[in-house]
Amino acid sequence: MAGTAGLVFVDGHEDAVPLDVSEDGEAANTEVGLLLGLTGRLLTGPLARRRGVLDPAALAVLGTRDRDWRARFAVGSLRDAGVWLRDVDEVAAVPRVAGRDAAEHVAGAAPRWWLHVDLDVLDPVVFPAQGLPGVPDDPGGLRWDGLTDLLGTLEVPGCAGWSVAVHDPEQDPDGTCGRDVVRLAGHLAAALG
Known part of the structure; x- marks a missing residue:
């Protein structure tokens, strides 16, 4: 049963690949699928009790660009499952509108919500310290x-x-990307308090 919290999820990937088709089996490819209860039916232990805790109406996904990757595994889009989603092209065209609309959508469905930013939403040309x-x-x-x-x-x-995630210091030898992450965190702290 879904809880009462919402999630604004900014990420280059939908992260809802079923565990049984994930190429590496890591939960980083499927955390949204687990939260929605779309995958993980065979899990046991503490994680099994935490699947299906997010109402799809209380989720907004922004910035995805993983259509080709999902197609390799025959995984549809969360948008097809009724999730509020704006891909990278939709967000890039009107980022302020997309952000405001996402937050308003989630706040309308849940009294409290979390913002998660995965920095692989950025172009690897401007943020190469992502991925493997x-x-x-x-x-x-x-x-x-x-x-x-x-x-x-x-x-x-x-x-x-x-929360802000995904910075690989091994791919950031001069620390430029790290300084950009710190600037972003300062911006978020000022905007959200």
């Missing part, structure tokens, strides 16, 4: 200004907190 070393990242993605604009419009009541 030696494995080509999906092309395209948001630029820093687009992500900043998107996140600057999330001042909608009910945000309980936020």
